[in-house]
Amino acid sequence: xxxxxxxxxxxxxxxxxxxxxxxxxxxxxxxxxxxxxxxxxxxxxxxxxxxxxxxxxxxxxxxxxxxxxxxxxxxxxxxxxxxxxxxxxxxxxxxxxxxxxxxxxxxxxxxxxxxxxxxxxxxxxxxxxxxxxxxxxxxxxxxxxxxxxxxxxxxxxxxxxxxxxxxxxxxxxxxxxxxxxxxxxxxxxxxxxxxxxxxxxxxxxxxxxxxxxxxxxxxxxxxxxxxxxxxxxxxxxxxxxxxxxxxxxxxxxxxxxxxxxxxxxxxxxxxxxxxxxxxxxxxxxxxxxxxxxxxxxxxxxxxxxxxxxxxxxxxxxxxxxxxxxxxxxxxxxxxxxxxxx
Numbered sequence: 129x130x131x132x133x134x135x136x137x138x139x140x141x142x143x144x145x146x147x148x149x150x151x152x153x154x155x156x157x158x159x160x161x162x163x164x165x166x167x168x169x170x171x172x173x174x175x176x177x178x179x180x181x182x183x184x185x186x187x188x189x190x191x192x193x194x195x196x197x198x199x200x201x202x203x204x205x206x207x208x209x210x211x212x213x214x215x216x217x218x219x220x221x222x223x224x225x226x227x228x229x230x231x232x233x234x235x236x237x238x239x240x241x242x243x244x245x246x247x248x249x250x251x252x253x254x255x256x257x258x259x260x261x262x263x264x265x266x267x268x269x270x271x272x273x274x275x276x277x278x279x280x281x282x283x284x285x286x287x288x289x290x291x292x293x294x295x296x297x298x299x300x301x302x303x304x305x306x307x308x309x310x311x312x313x314x315x316x317x318x319x320x321x322x323x324x325x326x327x328x329x330x331x332x333x334x335x336x337x338x339x340x341x342x343x344x345x346x347x348x349x350x351x352x353x354x355x356x357x358x359x360x361x362x363x364x365x366x367x368x369x370x371x372x373x374x375x376x377x378x379x380x381x382x383x384x385x386x387x388x389x390x391x392x393x394x395x396x397x398x399x400x401x402x403x404x405x406x407x408x409x410x411x412x413x414x415x416x417x418x419x420x421x422x423x424x425x426x427x428x429x430x431x432x433x434x435x436x437x438x439x440x441x442x443x444x445x446x447x448x449x450x451x452x453x454x455x456x457x458x459x460x461x462x463x464x465x466x467x468x469x
Contacts, residue, residue, distance in 0.1 A: 130191030130208075130279035130312055131156040132177060137186035139172055146172045148336040150186070154329070159306055159313045161323035163359075164333035170316045173333065174282050177314065178211050179204030190280055207280075210273030210311075214285040216265045218257040218272075225253040228271045243271040246305060263294045270302060274309060281306065281313040287322065295319075299326050320360055324348075332356050348397075349463050357395050357464070362426075362440045364401070368394040368465065375465075378431060379411050379439070380458045392465035400461050401441035403427060405449070410456035413439065418451055425449065429457060 132154035139147040146169045154160045164170045175181045177188055179195065179202060187197035190209070195202040204211075218227050229240045244253050247267040257265055266286055273281055286302070287295040303326040306313045317323055323330050324344045332340045332347065340352040351357040354365055368377035370389050375381045377394055379401070404410060416438065417428035422445050429439045441457060443449065 132280060132312065132314065133187075133189040134173070134177065135187045135189075137173070137176060137188065138184045139169075139176060139181060140184055146336050147176070147183075147186075150333070150336065150338055152331050152338060152341065154312060154314060156191075156312050157310050158328040159303060159315065159326055160329045160331060161315045161317055161327035162331050162333055163317055163320065163323045165318060165359075168333045169336040170318075170333045171284055174284055174314060174316045177280075178209050178282050179207045208276075208278050210276065210278035210281040212266070212269045212273045212281070212283040212286050214288055216257075216269035218265060218268060220257050223254050223256055224249060224260070224268050227257070227268055228253075228275055230272060232275055239275055239277075240271075243275060246308070247271045248301075261294075262290045263298050266290070266298060266302075270305065274305075274311070279312065281311045283313065283315045285316055285318070288317075288319075295322070296325075302326070332359060334359075351395070351464065354393060354395075354466065362398050364396040364398070364439050366394045366396065367468075368392050370465075375462065377459075378434065378437075380409060381462055382458055382460050383462075387465055391468040393468060394462055395464040395466075396439075396459050396462060398426060398440045398442035400459055400463075401439065402458050402460050403429075403441050403443050403447075403449075404456040404458075405453075406456070408456045408458065410458035413455055413457050415449055415451050415453045415455060418449060420445060427455075429455065431457070 134150055134152040137147050137150040150173060162170045162173060172181060176183055182201055183196050185198060188195050190207060195207050225240055228243055244250060249267060252264060287299055299322050315326055330344055330347050331338055340347055340356040348360050351360060357363040366377055368375050369391050370387045411431050413429040413431045415427055416430050419426040424442050425445050427441045427443060427449060429441055
């Protein structure tokens with residue numbers, strides 16, 4: 129396994145910049161998710177690390193080898209990288225065993241049986257790709273990527289074409305396999321849940337730039353800016369002012385803040401809002417929508433006097449609340465507030 133270091137990477141297609149001074153460090157043996165919307169540059173970053181694209185400027189190192197720095201460039205086949213494309217990229221005319229063994233030296237062919245077992249493909253090794261389910265094809269693609277013992281495994285939207293239930297199961301399974309073999313891996317995705325459940329580290333890419341890097345918990349609780357906060361989950365963003373350490377905001381806060389006095393944009397996550405069914409000192413609001421999720425229920429709330437401003441709060445699923453009901457809202461905590469400049 130090898131660490132990956134990207135420094136000030138730039139890449140353009142014609143006059144359109146796709147990567148703009150991207151710097152990213154992926155620790156050896158970890159899983160990093162590159163998370164971003166379509167067109168953010170995440171696939172170009174992955175393809176540049178793989179060796180399918182050449183940077184215009186900047187550098188990429190895999191382990192202790194610089195593979196692209198503007199003056200020298202290592203071809204993809206010599207980078208020791210396993211690559212899993214979105215569609216799996218299996219050879220349709222080869223059976224499962226031959227797909228996994230493709231490119232292996234004869235003395236390494238004994239590794240195929242171990243990968244077949246590890247990835248739950250027993251009994252399927254003589255089938256052709258068209259005889260497999262979508263999840264089975266992705267597991268074969270991962271086995272083929274792992275077969276040559278690569279220093280790095282790259283996965284480009286590997287579960288995007290699968291149905292929701294299978295996607296949830298397979299991403300957990302694949303993450304466990306990657307950890308079992310000690311692989312360093314980078315997963316490109318636009319799916320927040322996929323990044324949260326698979327990755328040790330998430331890098332949020334926006335318009336060709338890194339907007340935030342950290343563990344899932346760090347990024348969710350302490351996002352670098354308002355965009356990252358919204359991209360990683362439902363975010364109630366409210367204007368507020370801190371006076372003598374106390375936040376003055378449309379939603380009362382149940383604790384003091386350690387922020388300097390001044391104007392702020394305040395982040396309140398849905399789970400940080402407390403909803404009371406009887407009058408309290410909270411902000412009075414009406415329920416405009418109810419979304420039941422089993423263990424929890426998401427409430428959309430419109431505060432009195434704020435006809436265009438809504439909040440989303442999360443309450444236990446067994447709380448019976450209906451559209452049109454009056455409630456009182458306060459905040460149990462506030463982790464992040466950005467100064468208004």
